[in-house]
Amino acid sequence: MTQQKLTGTERGWWIVSLENQVWLPQGVLPSGTANQWLLQGHMARPIGEWQGETVWLIRHRMTSNMSSPRLIADRDAKLFQMVGRGVQLAEFYRSHRYCGYCGHEMQHSQYEWACLCSHCEERYYPQIAPSIIVGIRRDDHILLAQHQRHRNGIHTVLAGFVEVGETLEEAVHREVMEESGIKIRNLRYVASQPWPFPNSLMTGFLADYDSGEINHDPVELVSADWYRYDDLPLIPGPDTIARRLIEETVALCRQQ
Ligand SMILES: [Zn+2]
Numbered sequence: 495m496t497q498q499k500l501t502g503t504e505r506g507w508w509i510v511s512l513e514n515q516v517w518l519p520q521g522v523l524p525s526g527t528a529n530q531w532l533l534q535g536h537m538a539r540p541i542g543e544w545q546g547e548t549v550w551l552i553r554h555r556m557t558s559n560m561s562s563p564r565l566i567a568d569r570d571a572k573l574f575q576m577v578g579r580g581v582q583l584a585e586f587y588r589s590h591r592y593c594g595y596c597g598h599e600m601q602h603s604q605y606e607w608a609c610l611c612s613h614c615e616e617r618y619y620p621q622i623a624p625s626i627i628v629g630i631r632r633d634d635h636i637l638l639a640q641h642q643r644h645r646n647g648i649h650t651v652l653a654g655f656v657e658v659g660e661t662l663e664e665a666v667h668r669e670v671m672e673e674s675g676i677k678i679r680n681l682r683y684v685a686s687q688p689w690p691f692p693n694s695l696m697t698g699f700l701a702d703y704d705s706g707e708i709n710h711d712p713v714e715l716v717s718a719d720w721y722r723y724d725d726l727p728l729i730p731g732p733d734t735i736a737r738r739l740i741e742e743t744v745a746l747c748r749q750q
Pocket residue numbers: 593594595596597598611612613614615616
């Protein structure tokens with residue numbers, strides 16, 4: 495957890511991040527020794543391990559090759575998780591320089607990812623926003639939608655943020671009704687994935703169609719429709735929870 499000044503001989507993976515961007519020279523995360531990448535003299539903090547090597551966070555903006563972590567979202571899931579942690583921690587420390595209650599300058603905890611106010615003793619942790627994502631099956635069809643926010647031709651399952659005072663299950667039923675106008679049943683949990691855009695934790699579910707006709711929300715969605723499992727449009731890349739939910743739904747469709 496402790497920050498240290500790099501001498502140059504430290505080894506590992508280097509997450510250089512500021513303002514939700516990460517340094518990806520040649521489109522990849524740099525690895526090797528600090529001086530190999532001219533990182534000596536920077537303050538760095540170990541934030542985990544990947545492939546047996548330390549993952550370091552340096553809160554800094556390089557003059558070039560600063561990119562969105564989306565660039566590596568469909569590569570190794572564990573690496574993406576580490577980069578997401580780094581980008582979110584960099585943003586957390588940047589947005590928590592002063593205490594929200596009393597306005598005094600804060601310090602970083604040495605023992606956990608937290609900021610401490612020595613004046614009023616408040617303690618702040620990185621914000622994590624729970625969200626839901628759900629694969630819905632109707633016989634041998636799956637519900638896929640195109641989102642207004644990502645006009646890249648990709649069709650994916652429905653998703654949305656959990657509201658304050660709401661269970662995950664209630665959030666799934668509400669989001670599905672709001673975005674598509676249908677009712678679902680047989681809701682079951684599958685898996686979760688941290689999703690750093692900007693600070694979400696996606697909880698993945700499968701469900702079956704119950705009733706209603708699709709009537710998509712034009713504010714959120716360009717389109718929503720049923721697709722037969724063996725005739726799907728462009729779907730999200732591997733190593734994403736959306737892809738996994740689609741594949742598990744397709745497997746269920748096949749058994750029909
Ligand atoms: Zn305070």
